[in-house]
Amino acid sequence: MTNAAVYLDAASSEPMHPAARDTLLAALEHGYADPRRLHGPGRNARLLLDNAREVVAEVLGVRRDEVLFTSSGTRAVQLGLLGLAAARPGRSASGPPAAGLPADGRRIVHSAVEHQAVTDAAAWWGEPVTVAVDTTGRVLLEALGEALGKAAPGADAIALQSANHEVGTVQPVAEAAELAADRGVPLFVDACASLGRLPLPDGWDALAGSAHKWGGPAGVGVLLVRHRARWSHPFPAGDPLARVDDGFPDVAGTLAAAAALQAVTTEREQVGARQRELIDLIRASVAHIPDVDVVGDPQGRLPHLVTFSFLYVDGEALVTELDRLGFGLASGSACAVDTREPSRVLAAMGALTHGNVRLSLTRDTSRADVERFLAVLPGVIRGLRERAGL
Amino acid sequence: MSGAASGPELDVLDCRGLLCPAPIIALARRIGDVPVGALLGVAADDTAARHDVPAWCRMRAQEFVGEEKAADGVPIYVIRRIT
Numbered sequence: 124m125t126n127a128a129v130y131l132d133a134a135s136s137e138p139m140h141p142a143a144r145d146t147l148l149a150a151l152e153h154g155y156a157d158p159r160r161l162h163g164p165g166r167n168a169r170l171l172l173d174n175a176r177e178v179v180a181e182v183l184g185v186r187r188d189e190v191l192f193t194s195s196g197t198r199a200v201q202l203g204l205l206g207l208a209a210a211r212p213g214r215s216a217s218g219p220p221a222a223g224l225p226a227d228g229r230r231i232v233h234s235a236v237e238h239q240a241v242t243d244a245a246a247w248w249g250e251p252v253t254v255a256v257d258t259t260g261r262v263l264l265e266a267l268g269e270a271l272g273k274a275a276p277g278a279d280a281i282a283l284q285s286a287n288h289e290v291g292t293v294q295p296v297a298e299a300a301e302l303a304a305d306r307g308v309p310l311f312v313d314a315c316a317s318l319g320r321l322p323l324p325d326g327w328d329a330l331a332g333s334a335h336k337w338g339g340p341a342g343v344g345v346l347l348v349r350h351r352a353r354w355s356h357p358f359p360a361g362d363p364l365a366r367v368d369d370g371f372p373d374v375a376g377t378l379a380a381a382a383a384l385q386a387v388t389t390e391r392e393q394v395g396a397r398q399r400e401l402i403d404l405i406r407a408s409v410a411h412i413p414d415v416d417v418v419g420d421p422q423g424r425l426p427h428l429v430t431f432s433f434l435y436v437d438g439e440a441l442v443t444e445l446d447r448l449g450f451g452l453a454s455g456s457a458c459a460v461d462t463r464e465p466s467r468v469l470a471a472m473g474a475l476t477h478g479n480v481r482l483s484l485t486r487d488t489s490r491a492d493v494e495r496f497l498a499v500l501p502g503v504i505r506g507l508r509e510r511a512g513l
Numbered sequence: 514m515s516g517a518a519s520g521p522e523l524d525v526l527d528c529r530g531l532l533c534p535a536p537i538i539a540l541a542r543r544i545g546d547v548p549v550g551a552l553l554g555v556a557a558d559d560t561a562a563r564h565d566v567p568a569w570c571r572m573r574a575q576e577f578v579g580e581e582k583a584a585d586g587v588p589i590y591v592i593r594r595i596t
Binding site: 414416432434435436437456457458464465469470473474475476477478511512513 | 532533534537538541542559560561563564565567568569571572573
């Protein structure tokens with residue numbers, strides 16, 4: 124192979140945006156000090172951090188005091204979701220009940236297709252209530268309403284993603300927010316998959332994002348908490364009600380994350396339209412391969428991502444063969460992940476879980492890259508099926 | 514799942530110990546021998562089979578009848594050949 128590798132796994136991590144790289148290098152020089160200190164280097168760090176907060180608030184259309192920085196998207200999810208739950212009347216921020224003891228009715232309601240960071244946090248909190256999705260992966264609002272009734276006298280929080288990280292389907296956050304408001308239950312939105320790619324949804328009380336998914340550096344998460352929302356720190360904290368950044372801030376990384384978010388938001392319409400068209404092309408082309416399940420909503424979806432599964436194909440063999448040919452993709456098949464469990468997302472949708480690949484475009488993926496991929500894919504599938512004796 | 518769909522003579526394909534997609538490949542190989550309208554069981558302990566047998570039925574236009582349990586506790590996924 125003489126072709127340069129084509130990275131088609133932006134949904135796992137987007138390559139750093141040039142705006143972030145430039146900002147990061149410049150800020151590393153000046154952002155090392157503790158921003159709480161009163162000396163000059165401290166003031167410099169504070170200035171950079173304030174700048175980052177201002178940029179994120181402006182880009183996302185929220186108040187500056189609603190923006191908190193964390194050390195990862197996972198951490199933003201934990202603090203956002205559990206912080207809403209911990210602030211409920213009668214709950215405390217003292218962590219989960221000891222193993223084997225009754226959970227005291229502590230419940231978080233979430234869709235069946237949430238990211239593991241959300242399902243882990245919900246299971247840590249108490250006994251979660253899972254809400255079914257349709258065959259495109261969209262949460263069933265009727266089932267959500269029922270779950271909120273069944274979980275009476277009241278769930279502690281609802282968690283719903285803005286869009287699914289594996290299949291791209293956009294969730295009805297505004298409608299879920301209405302249900303949540305009717306029941307008086309706070310709504311947490313995991314926006315890690317969509318931030319910088321789609322407009323921010325409405326109606327949430329807390330929302331989490333992850334910088335490396337929009338072209339910022341790894342190790343920076345964003346947590347938005349509405350100023351009117353009841354929130355209290357779910358983990359050890361001097362003042363549980365203080366809404367402050369999580370731990371010692373990575374000042375340079377945070378500023379770089381803000382610069383990337385600003386840049387990708389400015390470019391969003393143009394890049395998104397191109398990506399949408401390429402994914403349409405891929406969906407149509409892959410559907411011609413025999414015995415394929417192209418999953419997710421073809422319209423109401425993230426612009427840059429598509430997932431498909433091939434009957435009789437081993438997912439690990441498929442991504443390994445594609446890698447050998449110079450294409451880097453992710454798989455949700457059991458054999459391709461450490462847990463040996465098939466993707467919960469695909470299972471909840473009733474989609475085929477083996478022979479699965481997720482393809483996600485970076486902002487620089489070209490039509491030529493996509494066409495080369497589409498040219499080799501049918502032969503790869505044929506070869507793997509022949510190897511299996513079919 | 515009620516066991517009403519199957520009699521004691523249910524033809525069962527033993528896929529114990531096989532990892533996906535092997536049980537589904539075995540199923541695809543065997544289905545041609547099953548008369549249209551008849552049932553075939555797939556005994557599989559791989560967790561992916563619980564999702565992939567019904568998905569195979571949907572994609573190959575066969576009927577997924579339901580899930581039963583073998584004497585050793587391994588799930589048996591029951592299919593009716595309809596095409």
